[in-house]
Amino acid sequence: MHKTTQSPLTRMLLENPKQYVSGEMISQQLGISRTAVWKQIKKLESIGYEIEAVTKLGYRLLYYPKAIDHLQIEQQLQGHRLGNVIHHYDVVDSTQVIAKQLAEEGATEGTVVLAEQQVKGKGRLGRHWHSPYAKGIWMSVILRPQIPIQLAPQLTLLTAVALCRAMRTYSGLEIGIKWPNDLLYQGKKLSGILLESSAEDQMLKYVIAGIGIDANLSANDYDEQLALKATSLRLLMGKEIDRTELIQLFLTEWELIMEIYERSGFRPIAELWEAHAISLGQKLSLTTPTETFMGTPLRLTDAGSIIVQLEDGTEKEIYSAEMGEVTSNSRL
């Protein structure tokens, strides 16, 4: 659960919003050394507080995180398919690992695992997913789709469509999907999706959908390298993101898109996907598990793979690839 206990220092900072509180004053009022004050400031920063320190002026609270209200989400989504059971953790290794255990133990579809921080957050292809405390939406959702394993990639695309639409609605920004399932704004990544599937013969048994959203990360949360390719909704919108509201919006949209999928098949989903895609019609490098080559992604297939036009004009079906930098912006 989210830490809600307020220390005396937190109270002093909160009571003086936007004002500098001198280290000397804190030191005297709390009866602790200046070094102890500094240590407590560092501790607050490690759990998501942003505090400016200016010599001679003191400390000023710029931002403090509000907890995700998972009880509100559960309540609002009662009777819904997704989100009426939420496990909200403070710090975990990975929400994916916890959700997988719950799924193996028989947890129902729509069970959500949320964490304020992930120490070993899982990204695609074994990469680490940077998940600082109280800043983002780090969650895994258990799905139990009654579909054959061949159609699992459709779920990845469906999830990207739902998340993209929810984030567009929330932010008003023209966020786009980079195949297969990254969400970008002006070339910088805002969100990633990782679907882990478990199947028995031809049928899916369960799918764990991992969702990472850089909601309230500040510039300081990105190192130099990461800052070049990632950003947060808060940085883009210039205001704090209500994580509770965004999660609820996404789960509702996702359920709606799933219903369309179940009623009308993948075609309408593919059309939505293509309408939100920023990776079509642009020449770029593609790295598959076996090779790297230049190509222009043209369209989705019904199997969730992508048709790419090679430099010699021929077309090739790609099941899985990393897309590199766009080298030509001309839409076909």
Added chain:
Amino acid sequence: MHKTTQSPLTRMLLENPKQYVSGEMISQQLGISRTAVWKQIKKLESIGYEIEAVTKLGYRLLYYPKAIDHLQIEQQLQGHRLGNVIHHYDVVDSTQVIAKQLAEEGATEGTVVLAEQQVKGKGRLGRHWHSPYAKGIWMSVILRPQIPIQLAPQLTLLTAVALCRAMRTYSGLEIGIKWPNDLLYQGKKLSGILLESSAEDQMLKYVIAGIGIDANLSANDYDEQLALKATSLRLLMGKEIDRTELIQLFLTEWELIMEIYERSGFRPIAELWEAHAISLGQKLSLTTPTETFMGTPLRLTDAGSIIVQLEDGTEKEIYSAEMGEVTSNSRL
């Protein structure tokens, strides 16, 4: 590991093959009661011995199991892709569960888990797989195919082809494949295959192939119900099956078929499958996760699904179904 300790009773029975040894004599020589003799006989039967008991004549040893020599298999398959690491257990819940744990911990492709007995053997669709002590081949193999999740069903069919060919070679019997992956002889099941796949986004992470072969089961190992639809190689061939040899034969054939698949794609595998299939061209009932209907399976698709002709003449693609009884034997 297989139990190799011989009790005095076992020795007495083994020293008098095909002959009756009276309970009285055993009782005297071992200095135990007739009831204690009977209990020891029951114990031997529980670990695969078959002992005939005839009033006044005594006990006669009809059959005793020989252990699988996994060291021989490991040695013969050194440098091969499959079978050079074998974990041989005595009694386990399920070889699938153990293999899955090993795969999660990073075990290499081709690692084999064998057990003399499974208490909770896993069949398809959550069914129990009857796995009596020392009588069958109950094994799970870890595969790490570098293929997209869409192609996972091809692996199921590939495995069935390899197992069918190995069992035909060993037995000389015209064993056939019932879609997707049961092996039958004259309508009775000899073997089943269960593939459990784990994927991340579009790519398979690992596959656990579970193989059950009714090698040396006797008539007594089948209850009335099971006897109607299952049989063993030993019952069909009238002689004991060398499990060590059959496992080695299968692993070698499987590796060969995998190499064909990697070199030439699924087409040659599909052709082999169709040549071994007994479920094509016959009208039967099909039960999918959502409905049951009559149809005639016609051919495999490249995705590993099957095209079925419905009663109104139209064709339908089926990803997953149970096939029922054949109602018409006329091949198309």
